[in-house]
Amino acid sequence: MASLGSFFSGIEAIHYDEDMNPHISKIPKQPTVRRLPSYLYFLRELSEKGEQFVSSSYIANKMQIEPILVRKDLESTLITGTPGVGYHISDLIKCIEDFLGWGKALNAVLVGVDHFGISLLGHRELINFGLRIVAAFDNQPPKCRASFFGVPIYPTAFIAELLRTFSVDLAILCVPAKEAQAVTDILVASGIKAIWNFTSENLAIPDTVITQKEDLASGLAMLSVKLTHIESSRY
Amino acid sequence: MASLGSFFSGIEAIHYDEDMNPHISKIPKQPTVRRLPSYLYFLRELSEKGEQFVSSSYIANKMQIEPILVRKDLESTLITGTPGVGYHISDLIKCIEDFLGWGKALNAVLVGVDHFGISLLGHRELINFGLRIVAAFDNQPPKCRASFFGVPIYPTAFIAELLRTFSVDLAILCVPAKEAQAVTDILVASGIKAIWNFTSENLAIPDTVITQKEDLASGLAMLSVKLTHIESSRY
DNA sequence: TAGATTGTTAATCGATTAACAATC
DNA sequence: TAGATTGTTAATCGATTAACAATC
Numbered sequence: 001m002a003s004l005g006s007f008f009s010g011i012e013a014i015h016y017d018e019d020m021n022p023h024i025s026k027i028p029k030q031p032t033v034r035r036l037p038s039y040l041y042f043l044r045e046l047s048e049k050g051e052q053f054v055s056s057s058y059i060a061n062k063m064q065i066e067p068i069l070v071r072k073d074l075e076s077t078l079i080t081g082t083p084g085v086g087y088h089i090s091d092l093i094k095c096i097e098d099f100l101g102w103g104k105a106l107n108a109v110l111v112g113v114d115h116f117g118i119s120l121l122g123h124r125e126l127i128n129f130g131l132r133i134v135a136a137f138d139n140q141p142p143k144c145r146a147s148f149f150g151v152p153i154y155p156t157a158f159i160a161e162l163l164r165t166f167s168v169d170l171a172i173l174c175v176p177a178k179e180a181q182a183v184t185d186i187l188v189a190s191g192i193k194a195i196w197n198f199t200s201e202n203l204a205i206p207d208t209v210i211t212q213k214e215d216l217a218s219g220l221a222m223l224s225v226k227l228t229h230i231e232s233s234r235y
Numbered sequence: 236m237a238s239l240g241s242f243f244s245g246i247e248a249i250h251y252d253e254d255m256n257p258h259i260s261k262i263p264k265q266p267t268v269r270r271l272p273s274y275l276y277f278l279r280e281l282s283e284k285g286e287q288f289v290s291s292s293y294i295a296n297k298m299q300i301e302p303i304l305v306r307k308d309l310e311s312t313l314i315t316g317t318p319g320v321g322y323h324i325s326d327l328i329k330c331i332e333d334f335l336g337w338g339k340a341l342n343a344v345l346v347g348v349d350h351f352g353i354s355l356l357g358h359r360e361l362i363n364f365g366l367r368i369v370a371a372f373d374n375q376p377p378k379c380r381a382s383f384f385g386v387p388i389y390p391t392a393f394i395a396e397l398l399r400t401f402s403v404d405l406a407i408l409c410v411p412a413k414e415a416q417a418v419t420d421i422l423v424a425s426g427i428k429a430i431w432n433f434t435s436e437n438l439a440i441p442d443t444v445i446t447q448k449e450d451l452a453s454g455l456a457m458l459s460v461k462l463t464h465i466e467s468s469r470y
Numbered sequence: 471t472a473g474a475t476t477g478t479t480a481a482t483c484g485a486t487t488a489a490c491a492a493t494c
Numbered sequence: 495t496a497g498a499t500t501g502t503t504a505a506t507c508g509a510t511t512a513a514c515a516a517t518c
């Protein structure tokens with residue numbers, strides 16, 4: 001089973017450009033990729049305030065991590081800073097966006113239009129981060145309205161047809177856990193490239209399809225354990 | 236800055252029981268804690284199907300991780316399995332729940348009743364995982380209804396008063412990023428113990444208050460980078 | 471020049487995996 | 495007994511941190 005995990009080893013890989021000159025590029029590390037959007041939020045805010053330059057320690061302070069970690073993360077995006085000065089903010093924003101492949105939008109469909117699904121449809125920050133939801137599907141589309149936030153809602157049965165017609169990179173899965181595998185099978189059969197899985201189900205899926213699983217409960221577990229440890233360390 | 240991170244070092248700590256007999260307990264590792272809820276989902280499913288025992292490799296196969304990692308994770312919960320047989324499912328469920336401090340409910344309030352907030356109010360799985368949302372707050376409580384899924388909605392101005400009156404462990408923060416710090420200040424001043432932060436803001440908060448930050452964009456970043464790497468490795 | 475901050479190289483720390491003896 | 499699977503101990507791998515020379 002060739003796992004995608006192997007893409008995230010932090011090992012250097014040799015690529016060749018058009019003239020076949022080899023150049024080394026860092027294959028991104030998972031934790032680094034996960035931190036980059038936070039940097040981006042903050043940098044955009046600084047940029048709006050009219051700031052020009054920022055140092056790794058300034059970012060680190062805001063994020064509550066070590067400055068050297070910020071420098072290592074930013075290094076992955078191929079930005080170079082200026083000793084004694086810091087990083088040029090708008091260059092940095094550009095580098096992070098390019099690195100994450102944002103800028104050119106990802107087309108997505110969403111399956112499962114409950115409150116959570118609707119909240120994603122209206123999530124402006126996702127749009128800022130290169131995600132465009134072009135259609136949504138539900139077993140029982142709401143009778144009273146055909147769209148939310150401008151995204152049209154269709155019955156689930158239309159998934160295959162729509163994916164055949166439009167170029168869609170990504171499906172966002174928000175259905176109940178019990179329905180998740182069945183919907184996934186349809187999506188995979190329709191040639192979807194990636195699935196962003198918000199259900200609690202561990203999907204069985206071919207290696208050729210990318211998945212990203214989100215699990216609310218894992219955050220709650222962290223909180224719960226932190227609370228327990230604090231409590232029990234107070235005696 | 237004494238960081239809570241230090242509670243998650245995987246180093247053994249010596250605790251003392253009532254008779255002051257020292258016993259070693261594993262301080263939980265972050266990745267382990269984050270995986271436990273997934274195990275729990277799966278184990279409850281198996282349990283419903285009437286299964287009695289499960290092996291680490293069976294779980295590992297479902298989760299797409301290595302069996303030894305499952306055994307290591309389960310070891311943290313103090314369960315012991317039976318060589319040649321596996322783990323007793325209902326014992327295992329009990330051990331994980333105890334370890335995560337679930338069972339006795341966490342009382343929470345939610346601030347910011349948009350679609351996302353409403354989806355949390357109705358999220359049955361969170362209730363299964365020991366979270367009880369007792370009240371919600373919003374700057375503009377919906378005029379047409381006083382509650383969602385049985386949880387009453389109050390104006391934000393009432394936060395301090397409610398926290399003074401009821402025992403609340405946790406605040407769930409779903410307000411827009413620009414309002415996040417102001418609401419946090421109120422919560423902290425009202426003596427909240429922990430904040431589950433769904434905003435994109437890195438909150439400034441005293442060391443005594445626990446935080447857990449969730450960031451949708453970090454998952455999207457992972458997906459986006461995976462997609463980019465697949466694309467660019469196809470030539 | 472002096473102060474600030476990057477970027478490099480090495481060290482440490484933490485998490486996962488491997489190997490295998492113990493045991494049902 | 496033979497087969498299966500745990501749990502222990504050691505090895506590897508990956509991520510973060512430290513130290514400091516280079517540079518604006």
